[in-house]
Amino acid sequence: MNNSYSQLPEVFFAEATPEEATSPKVVLLNKGLAESLGLEVEELNPEVLCGNELPEGAAPIAQAYAGHQFGNFTMLGDGRAILLGEQLTPSGDRVDIGLKGSGPTAFSRGGDGLAALGPMLREYIISEAMHALGIPTSRSLSVTLTGNDVHRENILPGAVLVRTASSYLRVGTFQYAAARQVPEDLKELADYAIERHFPDIASQDNSYELLLGNVIERQAALLAKWQLVGFIHGVMNTDNMTISGETIDYGPCAFMDVYDPATVFSSIDVNGRYKYGNQPGIASWNLARFAETLLPLLDENQDEAIQIAEKQLARFGNVFEREWLNGMRAKLGLLDEQPLDEALSKELLLIMKDAQADFTNTFRALTDENVEQPVWFSEDAFCEWKKKWETRRKQQTATIEESYEIMRLSNPSVIPRNHRVEEAIEAAENGDFSVLHKLNQVLASPYSYSEEQVDYTKPTDSSAPYRTYCGT
Template sequence: MTKETASTEAGWNFDNSYARLPELFFSSQGPTPVRAPKLIILNESLASSLGLNTQALRSEDGVSAFAGNRIPEGASPLAQAYAGHQFGHFNMLGDGRALLLGEQITPEGERVDIQLKGSGRTPYSRGGDGRAALGPMLREYIISEAMHALGIATTRSLAVVTTGESVIRETDLPGAILTRVAASHLRVGTFQYAANWGTAEELRALADYAIKRHYPDIENSENRYLSLLQEVIRRQAELISKWQLVGFIHGVMNTDNMTISGETIDYGPCAFMDTYDPETVFSSIDIQGRYAYGNQPYIGGWNLARFAEALLPLLHDDEKQAIELAQNELSTFSKLYYHNWLAGMRAKLGISNAEEQDEALIEDLLRMMRNYRADYTNTFRALTFDKPEDTPMNGTPEFAQWHEQWQARLGRQKESKAAAQQLMRSSNPAVIPRNHRVEEALEAAVNDGDYSVMHRLLEVLSKPYEHSPEQDEYCTLPAESNRPYRTYCGT
């Protein structure tokens, strides 16, 4: 079977619109071949939706493409340039260990990026080896697929291959490459890069490209760049509210990790919260708690302000008026976020209409959950099935009073009790990627070559709102530990 035949059979249907942007935004280069690629996992349902042939992807040629040993027909590999505020400090960045193969045009005519992560050094590697270890790549696969199943906008994972080579971090680790699928890899940091190192024409070209790719409905707006800012604010307000509603902590909300499309991207030191506490931080490098769970909405607003700064030359010829336009739009973010979050919290409690007292009802519950160190996911699961005895607050006068107020609130809406419970079932996941379960799966895979633990976990996580008895064991909490759970970037 020839390479061209294999490519055709795989179903690759590449276009490369990003490569038609000014050369400032990328460096063309191919991936660095690896010694002995082996397919570890293939996302067959995602592959099919992309118009790809799973049998061909599993072939030797298919695996070679995932490893970067063979370039699929029509691909035009490149490393993207961008900048970013990392923990508040501005840096020149770029794809230091990733390459965009190109954009797959799906059978429905949608355009998605196909990126290899861990594919070798690029001009933006800054001293790094351009490689990735197996554990972090499997972590991204697990968490991103769980986020997709939870109904949260996210990049997705198509495949993970091992390379047959080691990468050196604190120790020798098995190397791997992840194939990531994204609406695009345009970031706030891409615009910061254009604003700092590009011309006004190059910044405009990037903005026009983002509009055409993600927001074509605003192309004919009176001020389409202001409309672009509005749309990105709107999508990020929705995205971050959904993170908060399921207890997801991104861990590294740098501006280079905020997409223009509104997808969650870069699953480095991310994790899901067990015990409810707004100050929860898992990332080993977030010493000051900048990206703690409770700070995520504020950081979202801060990142959007950096996006607005980059757009200022396009918003108005007069800088003062451009700043005023930007500030007016930025002021809407917190309101949009809170509106989305409040609506989501009402749904988690089975409330289908709005009353002024709802905010106090919700805040009182969260305060008790924090005081009694209640598990975030399991508390809402217990309320869904009216099992208050499954919460640590049960038996206390304040919780009894709250429960009575909540039941009275449900009684004041026209929807039935059954309808309220159905709303809660569809708003409160039974399962999340519990940190100890993720670690269990990664340890079995990396240390023992046993991928069955991960496959079982992925199957359970694919139906988070099913609330089936088979999920019960994945709802249990980890054993008490004196050591806080820590996550690492994996870079």
């Protein structure tokens, strides 16, 4: 393990020391991830996974960054996360490994830097489910009880999550550099980001423009994947948007049951800024903030720099629409392209909204006629749409078997249903981890359409609105 990030100017981080865990106990260990990282599973003992012992080569730091939080700019930093270093995997990738909930840092702003068991289990469940769904994401290596209490509204058991990502460079990292107005630091950060994530553009004369374009393209593709599975991030601040195009920060996130673009779960998002239907627009807004930080690097003439940035930013909508529409084609078993595909897709979504249809189960039922079909499938609006859909599928050269195969690969049978996640966390907090293990096992193969998944496909029967919380 080493730490290339700590070779940046010292203003980008602060040394950090994990708080001692009095009696660590590992409750979740992702052996498959550990092996893919090239780690020796038998060496991942509780003392290492809680931060009491540091791996060889670790240089623990907390990263500095800024961010627009619900639209308001703030200078920030890792308040309860410590980057241990970077692991070079057997495949040659460089992967950040860090602790979350391991105590205060220089950026904790009066907070305790700790985490309770429940939120760390939530991040483990959701991040690993996102990985299984094929969505770029940070991942979870382990959850360890610390033996220390965490004081929130109540006294809760403390826990540390070990998580990984291709890096935790954020839009907010660049905002931090830009706000300090030290051109040399901004350039060094941009060069580091290019070398870390886009080394093939490093020698190009317009490498900073290409950096902007690549980040825009990755984020547009990521947002399309979120929308296609009904995922709602809940806190799309600029400090939670990565340069790598990975999903990070699984705080008040959740998956939508009933399809409604106005769906919002986060208890702190009182105005619905980050509701499902707003997510692509918010991502575009965040990327505009990223572009602003790069203006001094794009061109010495500010007017020219703005034109370059605007040209790249204009690509977001096109990339998102392309990725989303291609994803919808796959969900509907369409292997070629026709001009009316977008209208066909959006007509279905409108019918689903009016019918208050379950998002995941609608596409599951279209994919597999042997599963329970929604009652609203007998309504006139859907029957008319289905005729158009069947006609459209007959117009392609692909066989009906090929059409259903792409649907099975694109429409998950299971997602982390909110009530199932809460059920697993509550059981674990009471000492029973069997519910959690079973849920993780089911979520690991979301496209298998297996018998053991059937009970996990059912939405909650509660009419109460679901709310998620940051856990800080």
